[in-house]
């Protein structure tokens with residue numbers, strides 16, 4: 080997610096309106112399949128079938144087991160992108176099933192049964208830009224109750240001058256609510272895993288607040304492992320047994 084420059088209150092309001100408008104237009108406009116471009120269909124049968132993959136589980140270097148339902152590539156990438164960034168919130172209905180499978184698998188693999196599901200919260204800038212919150216919407220459609228155990232702090236002014244990678248490394252933007260998570264066995268959830276750095280930062284915050292993080296479940300994983308690119312958590316994980324995906 081690119082960093083968002085400071086905006087005036089007026090332009091922030093315009094962003095909120097813009098997100099709401101996009102979401103409204105997505106409901107009434109003629110549409111096409113976001114996976115393959117087929118006309119006049121919210122999601123074609125073939126692309127819907129591609130969402131039926133079995134989840135897979137890998138382990139990040141720090142020992143966090145991460146289960147993902149989909150590979151973020153080709154038609155599936157188009158569907159997830161249209162859902163998360165393109166205002167196609169109705170796709171939560173089709174994406175709820177793979178998300179639920181991922182959550183069930185992760186909970187089943189956990190060393191102890193989780194008693195709380197906590198989502199990585201979206202940044203305030205992301206929520207303003209989109210006008211809605213994809214992960215809670217998805218979890219609601221999937222019947223997965225979320226506990227508000229994590230929040231972003233600092234806002235844009237506190238993060239000024241720090242890029243996304245720097246923030247992720249520092250984990251400074253995520254704080255756990257001890258009153259919610261202390262003493263609980265938490266399953267972390269998120270939509271798309273790229274490097275795993277955000278999940279690890281979230282786990283760090285939760286553990287710091289007295290929780291036990293038993294695993295993570297996500298909708299999709301960026302298959303950058305195959306590229307062998309260095310310098311990322313998951314690329315390193317590729318050299319370990321039982322990796323993602």
Ligand SMILES: [Zn+2]
Nearest residue numbers: 112115123126
């Ligand atoms: Zn399609």
